[in-house]
Amino acid sequence: MRTFLSGLLTVVAMVAIVVAFPSLWVKERLVDSEGFVATITPMAQNEQVQDYLAGQIADSVAEEVGIAATAPVVEPAARAYTHSDAFEADFVDVVSQQHAWLFDEPPAGSDTTTMQLDITDMVNRVIAQTGVDARVSGPILVPLSGSGGAGLEAGRYHEVGRQITAMAYASLAVAIAAGVLALLFARRRSVVLAWLGVAVVVSAVFAWAVALFFSDRAKAEVEAAEEGGREVSAVIIDGAASDLQDLALVVGGIGVGVVILGVIGRLASGRR
Structure with a gap:
């Protein structure tokens, strides 16, 4: 009976471990707003992201002043800004907007079909760097997903996020209790x-x-976006996927170490 209980609990613990690690990562690094920001913020150093937002800022300034020819003039200042330390703080705000769009319930009557990022602060910072005594009230919105029902709808992952959080906590509790x-x-x-x-290795x-x-599915979600936005989205998606894969290598290594420890213990007890 004791051996049967141990075997049954081992199987339960193994299943829970396999589920726990990826679900905890999703909960901590995507569903949680602070974790999402921490995961995506390093993308502020990506040149493709910097160049895309510099172009969007230059176009927005030109649109605000009503003279299209000003975009090439403003773009050098915009590029200097996106390559500066000040850019990362503003980028965090934009990333927070993305998280709110995906995981918060949308307000009643709002447009839920097109993810739009407010870059007003970025535009005003660039205008200030050019020496012009002006400020844009905004909002200046840049679409990052498709429209007309395509792409990521507002609040799409609100309920899924809650379910994954519950699954992460439950699987972790079961894994610990059953394992012990x-x-x-x-x-x-x-x-x-x-x-x-x-089980840790399998997880x-x-x-x-x-x-x-996740990478393939997320890229398919933004397929309807314009080319620049789609490419930037792909960079962000790949960055998040890479974070999970890097952590999976570490966890897999720990699992291999636990297996080796168990085998050594079994061999040592066999000799006795």
């Missing part, structure tokens, strides 16, 4: 430890697959 009980009931704890290590592989699926 399995070790307590086990006659050969080293064997149980090795199997738990295998890392599963997380890697989740990153690939």
Whole structure:
């Protein structure tokens, strides 16, 4: 009976471990607003993102003054700004807007079909750098997803985010409880430890697959956006997927270490 309980609890713990790691990453790095910002903010150093927003800022300034020919004049100042330290703080605000669009419930009567980012602060900062004594009241909105029902609708991941958060906490609790009980009931704890290590490795592989699926799915969501916005979205998506894959390698390595520890323990107990 003791061996049966230990085996059953080990299986339960293994399943929970496989689910826990990727769901916790999604909860902490995407669903949580601070985690989302921390995940995406490094993309402020990406030259493609910087150039895209510099072009959008220059075009917005030209549109505000009503003279299209001013865009080439303003663009050098916009590029200097997007390559400066001040840009990252404003980029964090834009990233926060993205998170709110995806995970917050949209206000009643608002446009829910097109993700638009307010870059008014960026435009005003560039105008100030040119020495012009003027300020745009805004909002200056840049569409980042498709329109007419295509792309990412506002609040699309609101409910999904809540479900993933619940799953992450539940799977973590089950993994810890079942794993500890399995070790307590086990006659050969080293064997149980090795199997738990295998589950950690499988969880890392599963997380890697989740990153690939997330990347492909997210890129398909923004396929209807204009080319520049689509390319920038792809950079951001790849950055998030890479974060999960890098962490999966670390977790997989830890799992391999646990397996080796369990095997060594089993061999040592066998000699005794």
